[in-house]
Amino acid sequence: METIIEKIDPDHPDPAVIGRAGEILRLGGLVAFPTETVYGLGGDALNPEASEKIYGAKGRPSDNPLIVHIADREALEGIVKVIPPKALALADAFWPGPLTMIFEKNGRVPLATTGGLDTVAVRMPGHAAARELIRQSTGYIAAPSANVSGRPSPTKAEHVIEDLGGRVEMILDGGPVGIGIESTIVDFSGQAPTILRPGYISGRMMEQVIGPVRLDGGLIAEDSSVRPKAPGMKYRHYAPKAELTIVEGEENRVVEAVNGWMREKEAAGLRCGVIATDETAGLYRTGTVMSMGSRRDEESIARHLFDVLRRFDSLDVACIYSESFHTPRMGQAIMNRLLKAAGHRVVRVK
Numbered sequence: 001m002e003t004i005i006e007k008i009d010p011d012h013p014d015p016a017v018i019g020r021a022g023e024i025l026r027l028g029g030l031v032a033f034p035t036e037t038v039y040g041l042g043g044d045a046l047n048p049e050a051s052e053k054i055y056g057a058k059g060r061p062s063d064n065p066l067i068v069h070i071a072d073r074e075a076l077e078g079i080v081k082v083i084p085p086k087a088l089a090l091a092d093a094f095w096p097g098p099l100t101m102i103f104e105k106n107g108r109v110p111l112a113t114t115g116g117l118d119t120v121a122v123r124m125p126g127h128a129a130a131r132e133l134i135r136q137s138t139g140y141i142a143a144p145s146a147n148v149s150g151r152p153s154p155t156k157a158e159h160v161i162e163d164l165g166g167r168v169e170m171i172l173d174g175g176p177v178g179i180g181i182e183s184t185i186v187d188f189s190g191q192a193p194t195i196l197r198p199g200y201i202s203g204r205m206m207e208q209v210i211g212p213v214r215l216d217g218g219l220i221a222e223d224s225s226v227r228p229k230a231p232g233m234k235y236r237h238y239a240p241k242a243e244l245t246i247v248e249g250e251e252n253r254v255v256e257a258v259n260g261w262m263r264e265k266e267a268a269g270l271r272c273g274v275i276a277t278d279e280t281a282g283l284y285r286t287g288t289v290m291s292m293g294s295r296r297d298e299e300s301i302a303r304h305l306f307d308v309l310r311r312f313d314s315l316d317v318a319c320i321y322s323e324s325f326h327t328p329r330m331g332q333a334i335m336n337r338l339l340k341a342a343g344h345r346v347v348r349v350k
């Protein structure tokens, strides 16, 4: 299929373009669009055939549920059984924004959209174009990240075109996204609110509003014996083609160790790369060095993570060493993605 690519102003999108995109969605087609977190691959969440098309275009296992995107509070009431008071409090504090909440679904949401589960994940994005597109659709857009299953989530339209060009009706190009990692997911379908995926909204930010919030055991387990509750978190993800190793330790020890390993790899005829920061990039002596951003600005690190992983894929390197990024607020979210990309390969230097 030929994919229509439309450039839009992310803050003031042309209503005529969004109108055409909305019509594609209402007719059961697929439109990739920018949100404040990452680009989404949208289809009508109330139409099981559209959800099946999403799974097909991404090559995603159909037991991995989709997030339903809404533009107003009434839309939430239309698809869930109950809204717990603490979920309402989080909606007041963080919607529209990078927060997804899981509820018991009602009969309007097809099982094809929720991967067969009787719960539904719902998010109200803050991005102007995303919000306008939802209004021009049936009011419910199912949208996973707009990457081929297993690849890093797309933070630019170029990433979406690379993965989904020819597989969707339309791609809305609103330029690079603001946050760069996917939304925080909190489950309200069980006894206590539980974080299933860390993101821009940290556990502490939510605890200031609703008190204690748990972290899903599957996220912190060192081995894979505990299954994460979000089906998508169990899959190997974001993995670059090169062997990625995270190096933990004091900054100058990390730089020294990586420089040593890089020399050995080069002597063996292997091209390798380093994921560094603005502060350290100049200290690496050899190989392809890419900076994630400044340690003084953790949001810049989150914003560049997936783009850096994708750029290494186009470079044909055999191995990548990455610094670790335990930054104050988003460190948990950043390290969750990086650890998955590395298949949990971590080396500590002393």
Ligand code: TXA
Pocket (backbone or CB within 6 Å): 035, 037, 038, 039, 040, 041, 064, 065, 066, 067, 100, 102, 114, 117, 119, 120, 121, 123, 143, 144, 145, 146, 181, 182, 183, 185, 196, 229, 230, 231, 232, 233
């Ligand atoms: O920021 C985001 O959330 C982006 C943008 C496009 O909104 N979307 C996104 O969707 O990251 P996706 O499909 O790539 O990730 C959704 C995650 C998956 O790990 C999935 O298993 C989990 O949410 N999930 C969805 N519905 C669920 C449910 N009912 N119960 C448990 N986990 C669920």
Ligand code: MG
Pocket (backbone or CB within 6 Å): 144, 145, 153
């Ligand atoms: Mg995804």
